Amino acid sequence: MPIKTEPFYLNLGPQHPSTHGVFRLRVELDGEVIVNVEPIIGYLHRGIEKLAETRTYTQVIPLTDRLDYVASMTNNLAYCLSVEKLAGIKVPERAEYLRVIFSELMRLANHFLAIGAFLNDCGALATPLIYMWREREKIVDLCEMTCGQRLLFNYMRVGGVSQDVPEEFMPALKKFVAEMPKFIGEYEQLIKQNEIFLARTKGVGILPKETAINIGASGPVLRGSGVNWDIRKKDPYSIYERFDFEVPTGEVGDCYDRFWVRLREMRQSVRILEQAIVQIPAKGPTWADVPQFFRPPAGEAYGHIEAPKGNLGFYVVSDGSIAPYRVHIFPPSLINVTALADMAIGWKVADLIIIFGSIDVVLGEIDR
């Protein structure tokens, strides 16, 4: 006589230790096997797009900080790029180099947190997280030296950056960059060959290449599936053509590949930083003198960057006044989460947490 079972619904509710924010997943479980996954979002919706319509172009920049609050300067950069495209403003050399330096620092900071939180979800209590946090503290200290803030920086401006770096910044940055490869090598050694970690992540949550492209995934999720698509190489913005770096890709598209892509990306970021420190002009203006209430010509522009989580884009429409007519924020995390059902069905509850951690979402971006 067959045993009658029925699937039950579990709410990995808005409050959960591992959902990287207020994210709700309605999971249909058959025992411990996942049958269906449905993400429900909107718990952090603050209406940034609507708020942006009633603020001047410069006043929107602090709003953009709150999107991906883990690596906030990249959001500023994406927005400023779009507005500069719209208004045709040219950014001075030193400001471009400073932007690149801070973008790569933000990429490092984000990947430290992403990998640390991923390992925390795997169950390694908090030890890798705290080791990664130690490095992130150094980056945050560098940023505090520059703009006074530790989390939501509000540093980039339309036409450059808000202020120049102080004198102690460059020596501190050089010291940081010199020690980084050793630390990344240390983490690689500690984590990469760990049996239990490999058993938990290899082959788990595979995202096939075709699905990844169809969904429109970007960032390490797309590159982990084997697609060589990095906006810094394919559609360069700012001065990225002057730097020499590689784009790591994975093979299979499982959690391990995404983790491994992020780790190698950190090494490439250090490479870019080394080149930028050498090439940066010693003096120069850091901001094109843009008037406080500037009015770009009516039109629209779309600027996108390779944020640490993927392809972050801003679509800005202007009608000639001091405030934008419409700002649409295109978040990589929202699109990457579309793939969650594909990746998670058939696995167990424990894997769901790991798969979700490997996509690396931040709710500020998804909900805006």
Next chain:
Amino acid sequence: MTLLDQFQKMLMTAGLPDWAAYLVPALVGIILIIAVSLTLVIIFIWWERRLLGRFQLRLGPNRCGPEGILQPVATGLKLLLKEDIVPAKADKILHFLAPIVVFVPVLMIFAVVPVSEGAILANLNIGIVYVIAISSISTIGIFMAAWGSSNKFALISGMRTVAQMVSYELPVVLSIVGVGLVTGSFSMLSIVQAQSIPFILLMPLGGVIFFLGCLAEMNRSPFDLLEADSEIVAGYHTEYSGMKFAMFFMGEYGVALAYSAVIATLFLGGWSGPLLPPVIWFLIKVVLVFSFTVWMRATLPRLRVDQLMAFAWKGLLPMAVINLVIIAIEVLVVPASMLWLMVILNFAFAAVLVLLWSRLFTLGGGRVEV
């Protein structure tokens, strides 16, 4: 002759009636054990938090009392003062009884742990089997907590509990039988007295299997899926607060202490050692084993439930059976004076088996076609 037996004889010659001479040493022993073990549990909580902090590049608690020694007391006080919340749909009786059923067997294990020469509460001749039997009662308590909470996360945790605890009993028991074969008895006192060479050297594979099985029984990393913080919030004790949660908490550290003491007795030689008094040696060994478990907790990620089961049934169990057969043959063949031969043979067999298993055996499982 245990110390308590001598005390009883002394009381009888002093003129007390038989029943009083039996009862007084028993009461003294029980009170001593409960007091000392609970104090040790508190010290171990402090030790674990400091050690874990050092592994994680930070200091542990160091504000409350000198070097933070009063931190667990502060935790206990806080938990005492918290409101005791029972979910509305919970099964009241199960919810109430579960902490008791989990905590009391832990205290009972200490009845057969020999602290020093003859210092044991009850020298049962089935000593170690008693430990295993009693600790299985805690499993029922955990499942009662999981079921009675009427919480889906707790339910998942409860299902995992039953699977994990039952699976890991087998390798543990088989290792114990190996120890029993070499000793000739299951009584804890005789096991310590038979260890001219500590059994960890004499049967390394058995020791390792027993240690891993005990980790799983204790629900400690890497087998702590029952209370996997990052997956099922807090597992079976999600819905507990206040003193009931404190009982689970102390029960967890109590069972860690108990099993560390059992491992120190069975495999490391109990109280034996040169120079220092036996009690000190015993404490050192217990702290060593406990620190090793804390080290594993700090560094290893956790297994998934089907990988856990595969590890128990396909990995540990066959190795435990083969280990038992090898030890049985050696006990028959090797004369008692050439124990070093047994050491060398066992190390060789352990190396071969571990290498073979790491080649052949994968932590399988994987995707289920839905």
Next chain:
Amino acid sequence: MTVVTSGEDLAKKIAEAIPGSVISSDKTSVMVDAAKLAQVAEFLKNTPGLDFNYLNFATAVDYIDYFELVYRLLSMEHNHSLVLKTRCYDRENPTVPSIVSLWRGAYFQEREMFDMFGIKFEGHPDLRRLLTWEGFKGYPLRRDYL
């Protein structure tokens, strides 16, 4: 470098394949008729040489007389991009065919457009509000809300 395909050339190709669809075009974008959006999208995706297999983003703007939907398509193989636009003049009950069957990335974005503007997408498997709660009245990003 992602080449921005010339809107005018593409407009000619689209007009040949699906007559009556192109309304206007300029250097970077093509504006098509809302009713024929799905066919144009399929043509753009499946024609060899165009191969727009990656949807970059999908959004809408409220110009008070009409809603303008903007899609940006990319081809990974050829590394060229195109902006596809369409307009919806109905304010009470705007309806546009859905492109979820072609690019699954539009699943959440179309739900968001429905939530924020009230634009309904035919053929979307599960059109519900995304960011606001169920039972919310009104469409926040319209110009006449608040």
